[in-house]
Amino acid sequence: MSVVKVIEITASSPTSFAEAVKAGITKASETIHGIKGAWVSEESVVVENNEVTEFRVTMRVSFVLD
Numbered sequence: 001m002s003v004v005k006v007i008e009i010t011a012s013s014p015t016s017f018a019e020a021v022k023a024g025i026t027k028a029s030e031t032i033h034g035i036k037g038a039w040v041s042e043e044s045v046v047v048e049n050n051e052v053t054e055f056r057v058t059m060r061v062s063f064v065l066d
Contacts, residue, residue: 003065004036012056017043020057034064 011024021040029035038059046054 004062005065006060006062007032008041008058008060010056010058012046012054014054017055017057020055021059024057024059025061028061032061032063034066036062036064038062 007028009024009028011020011027013019013023017040021038025035025038038061040057040059042058044056045052046056
């Protein structure tokens with residue numbers, strides 16, 4: 001039997017939403033092992049001088065507990 005925990009994280013990238021997701025998973029995997037998936041629940045951007053400067057995602061990451 002497996003038990004899965006879900007946490008919520010926010011990550012950002014100056015390039016794209018996809019890069020923000022990758023950055024978030026990469027950072028989370030430094031301390032969390034057994035990540036099985038992620039669900040992006042929110043996307044937003046930071047705008048400065050009428051230009052998008054940052055892409056942000058909030059996601060729920062699931063992983064199996066040891």
